[in-house]
Amino acid sequence: MMKDLLKKGREQKEISTRTLSKIINVDQALISKYENGHRIPTLEILNKLAITLEIDYNQLLVAWYKAKLLNHLDFNSQTIQAITEILEEKGISISKDDKRDNKIADILNEIENLKFKLNKL
Helix, strand or coil, X not given: CHHHHHHHHHHHCCCCHHHHHHXXXXXXXXXXXXXXXXXXXXXXXXXXXXXXXXXXXXXXXXXXXXXXXXXXXXXXXHHHHHHHHHHHHCCCCCCHHHHXXXXXXXXXXXXXXXXXXXXXX
């Protein structure tokens, strides 16, 4: 997770959140929020963090995208299907096991919907 990469990177460099905030010119409270997963840095700040903390930028960028997706998408069966279709449209194949997992997610989602309906009775 991005928050773990940032905290581990800062601790390995043996610098405080205050020092890091001064180096990259960001409020100290934001550094804490990044490390606690309460905020997501901008790409500009992410780049500064990667350079300053000597964290592999590609690894940090993947973690950043994951955090953004998790914060903005509800990962239900429809979302997974939409993402799968986008990948297929872009020529990125999904293995049959992944498709099977999507079908399982659909079934589990339907079970949750049925439970909700039963609770309303």
